[in-house]
Amino acid sequence: QSALTQPASxxxxxxxxxxxxxxxxxxxxxxxxxxxxxxxxxxxxxxxxIYEVTKRPSGVSNRFSGSKSGNTASLTISGLQAEDEAxxxxxxxxxxxxxxVFGGGTKLTVL
Amino acid sequence: xxxxxxxxGGLIQPGGSLRLxxxxxxxxxxxxxMSWVRQAPGKxxxxxxxxxxxxxxxxxxxxxxxxxxxxxxxxxxLFLQMDSLRAEDTAVYYCATGGSSWFDPWGQGTLVTVxx
Numbered sequence: 001q002s003a004l005t006q007p008a009s010x011x012x013x014x015x016x017x018x019x020x021x022x023x024x025x026x027x028x029x030x031x032x033x034x035x036x037x038x039x040x041x042x043x044x045x046x047x048x049x050i051y052e053v054t055k056r057p058s059g060v061s062n063r064f065s066g067s068k069s070g071n072t073a074s075l076t077i078s079g080l081q082a083e084d085e086a087x088x089x090x091x092x093x094x095x096x097x098x099x100x101v102f103g104g105g106t107k108l109t110v111l
Numbered sequence: 112x113x114x115x116x117x118x119x120g121g122l123i124q125p126g127g128s129l130r131l132x133x134x135x136x137x138x139x140x141x142x143x144x145m146s147w148v149r150q151a152p153g154k155x156x157x158x159x160x161x162x163x164x165x166x167x168x169x170x171x172x173x174x175x176x177x178x179x180x181x182x183x184x185x186x187x188x189l190f191l192q193m194d195s196l197r198a199e200d201t202a203v204y205y206c207a208t209g210g211s212s213w214f215d216p217w218g219q220g221t222l223v224t225v226x227x
Contacts, residue, residue, distance in 0.1 A: 008169035010217070019211075021143075034212055034213075036212075036213040036214070038156070038214070044196060044219075045205055045216075045217040045218060045219050045220055046148075046156065046207075046214070046217050047215075047216075047217070048213055048214065048215035048216075051212060051215075052213070057215065089155060089156050091156070091158075091214070093212075098172075099158060099169055099171070099210075100146075100158035100161075100163065100170075100210070101158070102148075102155055102157060102158065103155065104155040105155045105156070111199040
Protein backbone atom coordinates (compact mmCIF):
# COMPACT_ATOMS: atom_id res chain seq x y z
CA GLN A 1 0.00 0.00 0.00
CA SER A 2 1.42 3.34 -1.12
CA ALA A 3 1.94 6.16 1.34
CA LEU A 4 0.04 8.68 -0.80
CA THR A 5 -3.46 7.93 -2.05
CA GLN A 6 -4.43 8.50 -5.68
CA PRO A 7 -7.50 7.37 -7.61
CA ALA A 8 -6.72 4.25 -9.60
CA SER A 9 -8.10 5.72 -12.79
CA UNK A 10 -9.56 8.86 -14.34
CA UNK A 11 -10.82 9.53 -17.81
CA UNK A 12 -11.82 12.41 -19.99
CA UNK A 13 -12.59 13.34 -23.57
CA UNK A 14 -10.26 15.36 -25.78
CA UNK A 15 -10.42 19.03 -24.92
CA UNK A 16 -11.80 18.46 -21.43
CA UNK A 17 -9.99 19.05 -18.15
CA UNK A 18 -9.29 16.45 -15.50
CA UNK A 19 -7.86 16.60 -12.01
CA UNK A 20 -5.93 13.88 -10.22
CA UNK A 21 -5.81 14.06 -6.43
CA UNK A 22 -2.99 12.92 -4.18
CA UNK A 23 -3.85 12.63 -0.50
CA UNK A 24 -1.19 12.35 2.15
CA UNK A 25 -0.88 13.42 5.76
CA UNK A 26 0.37 16.31 7.85
CA UNK A 27 3.76 14.53 7.87
CA UNK A 28 4.30 14.73 4.13
CA UNK A 29 2.07 16.66 1.69
CA UNK A 30 0.72 18.90 4.43
CA UNK A 31 4.12 19.88 5.78
CA UNK A 32 6.28 20.47 2.74
CA UNK A 33 5.93 22.26 -0.58
CA UNK A 34 7.95 19.45 -2.17
CA UNK A 35 5.25 17.68 -4.14
CA UNK A 36 6.13 16.54 -7.65
CA UNK A 37 4.20 14.75 -10.38
CA UNK A 38 5.49 12.22 -12.93
CA UNK A 39 4.06 10.94 -16.18
CA UNK A 40 4.88 7.37 -17.17
CA UNK A 41 3.96 5.87 -20.50
CA UNK A 42 3.94 2.05 -20.87
CA UNK A 43 7.43 0.61 -20.78
CA UNK A 44 9.02 4.01 -20.32
CA UNK A 45 10.76 5.85 -17.51
CA UNK A 46 8.84 8.42 -15.48
CA UNK A 47 9.02 12.04 -16.65
CA UNK A 48 8.85 15.04 -14.34
CA UNK A 49 5.76 17.17 -15.06
CA ILE A 50 5.39 19.36 -11.95
CA TYR A 51 7.77 20.10 -9.06
CA GLU A 52 7.50 22.05 -5.83
CA VAL A 53 3.70 21.81 -6.03
CA THR A 54 3.12 24.30 -8.83
CA LYS A 55 6.27 24.67 -10.94
CA ARG A 56 6.54 23.34 -14.46
CA PRO A 57 9.89 22.23 -15.95
CA SER A 58 11.00 23.71 -19.22
CA GLY A 59 9.40 21.86 -22.10
CA VAL A 60 6.30 20.69 -20.22
CA SER A 61 3.06 21.99 -21.69
CA ASN A 62 1.28 24.75 -19.77
CA ARG A 63 -1.81 22.54 -19.94
CA PHE A 64 -0.36 20.83 -16.87
CA SER A 65 -0.74 22.59 -13.52
CA GLY A 66 -0.36 21.67 -9.87
CA SER A 67 -1.85 22.84 -6.61
CA LYS A 68 -2.12 21.88 -2.95
CA SER A 69 -4.63 22.35 -0.18
CA GLY A 70 -3.92 20.94 3.24
CA ASN A 71 -2.86 17.31 2.93
CA THR A 72 -4.03 16.94 -0.67
CA ALA A 73 -2.15 17.87 -3.81
CA SER A 74 -3.71 17.94 -7.25
CA LEU A 75 -2.60 17.72 -10.86
CA THR A 76 -4.86 19.32 -13.45
CA ILE A 77 -4.56 18.68 -17.15
CA SER A 78 -6.56 21.03 -19.34
CA GLY A 79 -7.37 20.63 -23.01
CA LEU A 80 -6.87 16.86 -22.85
CA GLN A 81 -5.02 15.33 -25.76
CA ALA A 82 -4.61 11.71 -26.78
CA GLU A 83 -0.89 11.92 -26.00
CA ASP A 84 -1.71 12.64 -22.33
CA GLU A 85 -2.88 9.05 -21.87
CA ALA A 86 -0.43 7.58 -19.33
CA UNK A 87 0.04 6.74 -15.67
CA UNK A 88 0.62 9.66 -13.31
CA UNK A 89 2.37 9.44 -9.96
CA UNK A 90 2.62 12.01 -7.20
CA UNK A 91 5.55 12.23 -4.82
CA UNK A 92 6.15 14.15 -1.60
CA UNK A 93 9.01 14.73 0.79
CA UNK A 94 8.14 13.18 4.14
CA UNK A 95 10.86 14.40 6.48
CA UNK A 96 14.35 13.27 7.36
CA UNK A 97 13.35 9.78 8.51
CA UNK A 98 11.15 8.63 5.63
CA UNK A 99 12.44 11.03 2.96
CA UNK A 100 10.30 10.40 -0.15
CA VAL A 101 6.87 8.80 -0.58
CA PHE A 102 4.99 8.11 -3.81
CA GLY A 103 1.37 7.63 -4.66
CA GLY A 104 0.12 4.39 -6.15
CA GLY A 105 -0.43 5.99 -9.53
CA THR A 106 -3.45 7.01 -11.59
CA LYS A 107 -4.17 5.67 -15.06
CA LEU A 108 -5.47 8.44 -17.31
CA THR A 109 -7.59 7.33 -20.24
CA VAL A 110 -8.44 9.79 -22.99
CA LEU A 111 -11.75 8.63 -24.40
CA UNK B 112 22.47 15.84 -23.64
CA UNK B 113 21.80 14.65 -20.10
CA UNK B 114 21.48 10.87 -20.03
CA UNK B 115 21.42 8.06 -17.48
CA UNK B 116 21.96 4.43 -18.47
CA UNK B 117 21.43 1.65 -15.92
CA UNK B 118 22.88 -1.84 -16.11
CA UNK B 119 23.50 -4.85 -13.91
CA GLY B 120 20.02 -6.23 -13.45
CA GLY B 121 19.14 -9.87 -13.87
CA LEU B 122 17.83 -13.01 -12.22
CA ILE B 123 19.24 -13.73 -8.78
CA GLN B 124 18.37 -16.24 -6.08
CA PRO B 125 17.02 -15.11 -2.70
CA GLY B 126 19.88 -14.19 -0.40
CA GLY B 127 22.13 -13.28 -3.28
CA SER B 128 23.84 -10.03 -4.22
CA LEU B 129 23.78 -7.78 -7.24
CA ARG B 130 25.38 -4.45 -8.11
CA LEU B 131 23.53 -1.99 -10.31
CA UNK B 132 25.33 0.73 -12.24
CA UNK B 133 24.06 4.01 -13.63
CA UNK B 134 26.36 5.72 -16.11
CA UNK B 135 25.74 9.44 -16.42
CA UNK B 136 26.59 11.73 -19.31
CA UNK B 137 26.06 15.43 -19.87
CA UNK B 138 26.46 16.30 -16.19
CA UNK B 139 28.44 15.31 -13.10
CA UNK B 140 27.05 12.83 -10.56
CA UNK B 141 29.43 14.37 -8.03
CA UNK B 142 27.71 17.75 -8.11
CA UNK B 143 24.15 16.46 -7.90
CA UNK B 144 21.89 14.49 -5.62
CA MET B 145 21.43 11.05 -7.17
CA SER B 146 18.72 8.54 -6.30
CA TRP B 147 17.45 5.04 -6.93
CA VAL B 148 13.71 4.45 -7.28
CA ARG B 149 12.14 1.06 -7.97
CA GLN B 150 8.88 -0.19 -9.41
CA ALA B 151 7.62 -3.70 -8.77
CA PRO B 152 5.81 -5.30 -11.72
CA GLY B 153 2.46 -3.60 -12.23
CA LYS B 154 2.92 -1.51 -9.11
CA UNK B 155 3.74 2.05 -8.14
CA UNK B 156 7.04 3.77 -7.56
CA UNK B 157 9.06 3.34 -4.36
CA UNK B 158 11.99 5.51 -3.36
CA UNK B 159 15.00 3.38 -2.40
CA UNK B 160 18.03 5.56 -1.68
CA UNK B 161 19.69 8.94 -2.23
CA UNK B 162 23.31 10.09 -2.29
CA UNK B 163 23.78 13.79 -1.71
CA UNK B 164 26.35 15.92 -3.48
CA UNK B 165 28.12 16.14 -0.13
CA UNK B 166 28.32 12.37 0.16
CA UNK B 167 25.55 11.70 2.67
CA UNK B 168 23.50 8.57 2.08
CA UNK B 169 19.91 7.78 3.01
CA UNK B 170 17.80 4.65 2.59
CA UNK B 171 14.21 3.49 2.72
CA UNK B 172 13.52 1.32 5.77
CA UNK B 173 12.75 -1.59 3.44
CA UNK B 174 16.37 -1.75 2.22
CA UNK B 175 18.33 -0.24 5.10
CA UNK B 176 21.25 -2.44 6.09
CA UNK B 177 21.06 -4.48 2.86
CA UNK B 178 21.60 -1.92 0.09
CA UNK B 179 24.48 0.54 -0.33
CA UNK B 180 24.52 3.54 -2.65
CA UNK B 181 27.83 4.92 -3.89
CA UNK B 182 29.44 6.71 -6.83
CA UNK B 183 32.68 6.65 -8.79
CA UNK B 184 33.56 10.21 -9.67
CA UNK B 185 36.19 9.20 -12.24
CA UNK B 186 33.65 7.07 -14.12
CA UNK B 187 30.75 9.49 -13.49
CA UNK B 188 28.72 6.48 -12.40
CA LEU B 189 26.25 5.78 -9.60
CA PHE B 190 26.00 2.33 -8.02
CA LEU B 191 23.56 0.36 -5.90
CA GLN B 192 25.02 -2.66 -4.12
CA MET B 193 22.16 -4.97 -3.16
CA ASP B 194 22.82 -7.76 -0.66
CA SER B 195 20.55 -10.30 1.05
CA LEU B 196 18.06 -9.95 -1.75
CA ARG B 197 14.44 -10.98 -1.17
CA ALA B 198 11.57 -11.81 -3.49
CA GLU B 199 9.96 -8.48 -2.62
CA ASP B 200 12.99 -6.67 -4.06
CA THR B 201 11.91 -7.78 -7.54
CA ALA B 202 11.40 -4.58 -9.54
CA VAL B 203 12.63 -2.33 -12.27
CA TYR B 204 15.29 -0.13 -10.68
CA TYR B 205 15.61 3.41 -12.00
CA CYS B 206 18.37 5.84 -11.24
CA ALA B 207 17.40 9.48 -11.29
CA THR B 208 19.08 12.81 -10.84
CA GLY B 209 17.77 14.53 -7.77
CA GLY B 210 16.46 13.63 -4.38
CA SER B 211 16.44 17.01 -2.68
CA SER B 212 13.34 18.44 -4.37
CA TRP B 213 12.43 16.31 -7.38
CA PHE B 214 13.68 13.49 -9.60
CA ASP B 215 14.70 14.40 -13.15
CA PRO B 216 15.83 12.97 -15.46
CA TRP B 217 15.45 9.21 -15.04
CA GLY B 218 17.26 6.36 -16.70
CA GLN B 219 15.45 3.67 -18.67
CA GLY B 220 15.60 1.21 -15.76
CA THR B 221 17.05 -2.25 -15.19
CA LEU B 222 14.99 -5.27 -14.12
CA VAL B 223 15.98 -7.23 -11.03
CA THR B 224 14.21 -10.54 -10.48
CA VAL B 225 14.76 -12.36 -7.20
CA UNK B 226 13.57 -15.93 -7.53
CA UNK B 227 14.73 -19.47 -6.97
